[in-house]
Structure formats: structure tokens, C-alpha cells
Amino acid sequence: VDVNETDPFMFKYRGVYFQTEYTSPQKIDSIQDFKVKDSDVFLVTFPKTGTIWTQQILSLIFNEGHRNGTETVATNYRVPWIEYNIKNVDYDNRPSPRLFSSHLPYYLVPKDLRNRKGKIIYVARNPKDTAVSFYHFLKVLVKIKEVNEWESFLDHYLSGKVIGGSWFDHVKGWYTHQEDFNILFLTYEEMKKDLRSAVLKISKFVEKELEEREVDTIVEKATFQNMKKDPLANYTHVSTDHLDMGKGSFLRKGTVGDWKNLMTVAQNEKFDTFYHEQMRGIPINFTWDI
Ligand code: A3P
Numbered sequence: 001v002d003v004n005e006t007d008p009f010m011f012k013y014r015g016v017y018f019q020t021e022y023t024s025p026q027k028i029d030s031i032q033d034f035k036v037k038d039s040d041v042f043l044v045t046f047p048k049t050g051t052i053w054t055q056q057i058l059s060l061i062f063n064e065g066h067r068n069g070t071e072t073v074a075t076n077y078r079v080p081w082i083e084y085n086i087k088n089v090d091y092d093n094r095p096s097p098r099l100f101s102s103h104l105p106y107y108l109v110p111k112d113l114r115n116r117k118g119k120i121i122y123v124a125r126n127p128k129d130t131a132v133s134f135y136h137f138l139k140v141l142v143k144i145k146e147v148n149e150w151e152s153f154l155d156h157y158l159s160g161k162v163i164g165g166s167w168f169d170h171v172k173g174w175y176t177h178q179e180d181f182n183i184l185f186l187t188y189e190e191m192k193k194d195l196r197s198a199v200l201k202i203s204k205f206v207e208k209e210l211e212e213r214e215v216d217t218i219v220e221k222a223t224f225q226n227m228k229k230d231p232l233a234n235y236t237h238v239s240t241d242h243l244d245m246g247k248g249s250f251l252r253k254g255t256v257g258d259w260k261n262l263m264t265v266a267q268n269e270k271f272d273t274f275y276h277e278q279m280r281g282i283p284i285n286f287t288w289d290i
Helices: 025-031 051-062 127-140 150-158 167-176 188-193 195-205 212-221 224-229 265-278
Strands: 010-013 016-019 041-045 099-102 119-124 183-187
Touching: 010 025, 041 051, 051 099, 051 119, 051 188, 051 195, 051 212, 051 224, 119 167, 119 188, 119 195, 127 150, 127 167, 127 265, 150 265, 167 183, 167 265, 183 188, 183 195, 188 195, 195 212, 212 224
Parallel strands: 041 099, 041 119, 119 183
Antiparallel strands: 010 016
16 A cells, blocks of 8 residues: 555555545455445446536436435435445445446456446546546545645646546546446546437436436436536535535536646647557547537
8 A cells, every 4th residue: 555645645555546534445455345236337437527417317317307205315325435435324235226436447346347247337538627627626625635736736647646546547447348347438528418318328228218208307407507506416515524615516617628728738738648648549539629
């Protein structure tokens, strides 16, 4: 275990940084043997790439679109983290289908998933907008040291010294190991361009049939504007010991191309060079601006 010399709130384990506050190497190791059920759905993302958005969509598909009463439950309890069981929820006895979230790389998730048991929805977002979103989010995260300077943050991010590790390793790892899993690969940008199609893709993948008007409700409740208004969909209920929403928000801008407001021409060139080196041979075409 390697503690990040600049931030005691993070530790590095098996190539990835985790929050000291919520987990430990032992807990990460124990996830390997978590018993997956065929009906389980895992939402996997790198941080800041649309997790909360897809949590909302998934839970609406299974519950809220149908008014099952879960509209009073916050997103992170409807789709809890497998690696951060903060409230010690009894995962074994959750009603089916169990929905989980994770930021883990492909090699640290439960072994059962690798036998194509359960379903995984992976959402990727272009790494420039992800970096900008992350940078702003560090102000909100109380127990992570803030990197005030954008340029320094960018260096940390490119070298994988952020929670979740390297965006490049995360996306490449999941993308190139798709065949080992039962996986639906989506991008933040396609969700942004056509939310309805994304909802239909997800509901088809999780084998949940929906009526037209249910799809309408889900799309409506998953728009940026409506989620921002809903305290249970945007984590504003989380204790201020952990998240300081006075300094920002989970639902900040929700756009594609915000990186243009922060990156200099030189930073962008450096980023592009790094991107092309890292992503050589990976046929994902990200949308950088809408
Ligand atoms: P920005 O900081 O660029 O606004 P995560 O949930 O993985 O932490 O990702 C957070 C990012 O997803 C934030 O990006 C947030 O605004 C965006 N997001 C959340 N809900 C969204 C929605 N309904 N539509 C578009 N973007 C959304």
C-alpha cells in the first residue's frame, strides 16, 4: 500500500487511489469473492463521468418510473457503492434486482462478473471534460486535498494520482476486456445528445420493458435541470463532514466541451499528445464538443 505523499486521505492499492475514509485494502480484496446474482446490475464508471446521472436513470427504470415508493430514497442508497459500503447495508439481502455502483478497474471487481454473471453498464466520458469536472469537484470533497492550481491538477490527473487512478487505464482496461463481461458500453456524450435513446438502450440491456409514458417520465426526471432541483438526486443530503455543497455541486454544468473554458492551447496540445499515446489502437471516438 502506497500512501499518496501529498494527501493522507488517499491510499494507492493495486494501481488505483482510494479514499482512506471509506475503505481499506482488505475491503477491496474481499470484493473479489462477492457473490453476484444473475439479476444484479453494476454501474461502473471512472469518477466524474456521469455516475449520478446513470444511477438516477437505472433506479427510475426499475422503480421510480413506476412509483414504487423509492422516490424518497437518495440515489446513492438506491444504487450503493460496492467498494464503499458506508452505511454497512446488508447487500446479500437487498431485493432483486440489486443495483450497485463502482469506480473499480476491471481487475478488482467481483470474480463472478468475469464469468458473465450479472450485468455491467460502463459509462465513459471524454477525458478533458472529466478532468475539468474533477478539478471543480475537489472543492466539494472535504476529505481530499484540493489542488488549487489547474495546471498542477492536470499533471496529477494525467499521471493517475486521483481517486480512481488513471482515466486512461480505467477506460482502456474496461474497453479491451469487454468480452469477459456482460457489458453495455455507453458514453456520457451520447447520453447528452440523445437521452431517450440511452434510456431505451439501458432498459433493453437490463431487460426491463417500459411503456412509452414511463420512458417519457424517466427522460424527464433524468434531465440535468430536473435532477439539479431534486435534493435526493444530487446528493445535497450528504453530511457536510464529507461534501461541502457550498463550494460546488455534483450537478455543476452537465455539458460537453467545458474543457475549452479552462485549458490553454499549450495544455490542450500536451493533453492530445498524451491521449494519442495512451489510446493508440482503442477504437473509441469521443465527442469533444456539442
Ligand atoms: P460537470 O462537473 O461537468 O457538470 P459523477 O456523477 O460521475 O460524479 O459525474 C458528475 C458529472 O456528471 C458532473 O459534470 C455533472 O454535472 C454531470 N451530470 C450529472 N447529472 C447529469 C445530467 N442529468 N445531465 C448531464 N450531466 C449530468
